[in-house]
Amino acid sequence: MTRWHPSRDLTRLLEALSGEILAASDEQVRQTSGLQGWTIANTARDVREVIMAAHGDVSGSLNRNCDLSETGAKRRPTRAGRGSLHNWRH
């Protein structure tokens, strides 16, 4: 009899289940949302808030690094306003 490895089984299973979530059609997601009484818009808003917070952390970190690297030199504006990183919709 072979030894049971729950951790390995779980890893494989979670991998497969994540594939199922990725493969779910838009219609399946909408149907589930409707049946369960939660709205896609509300969930999407929650996720966007997390993304925005993470983005804010990264921008803050970039700004601090930029400031630190210019210690003793003439300061430039920080990178907070740069590029598409900041074109986040709400």
Place this chain on the structure above:
Amino acid sequence: MSALGSVKRIYRVTMERLTIAPNADDRGAHAADVASAIDALSDVDLVRLQALARLWSRDLPGGLGWSDILHEAIARVLDGSRPWPPDVPILAFLSGVMRSICNDHWRRARLEQRLLVSRDDPDQRSWPCEEAHEVPDPERVLAAAQTLANVYRLFAGDLLALKIIAGMADGLAAREICRIHDMSELDYDTTRRRMRRTLLRHQQNWSK
């Protein structure tokens, strides 16, 4: 070397292996691309993203929840420490990053636990680095068994789904699952669709 020194060295080596350090130019270009891709995700994609975050973060040590893991994943891809490979869909990529982060948290929890054990037990102070990662961790095994049981419970009453789940846990391909259980392709596909709905339906109960 003291026990504390050994554990610190293990931690440092582990973290060095887990950390990728691309140059600053690459990071900037990469961050802009990945930010645009994340920005372009539809509401339905964001629901999938949350479901993936909940799936990977279930039962994590330290009370971490889906939003902690998603936050960390987004930060790592935006700062360029996790480069987005070409031809990998953004959702699949983010799912992989979250899985990796969760594995890091489990590794860290194991290292911290070993530090505590080694303080009390001199016999535990000489684990080589590689061996330390292979030593079975009873708590992790128990947590994995409980999580597996929870997943099976999710599909209780759906015999075909349980067969597919068991096959997935064994690492079997779809064709093998059908052959072993004498399941038609139609039954397999129909059950998979049912499983997806169940997964999405219960995702809000997986992780805080």
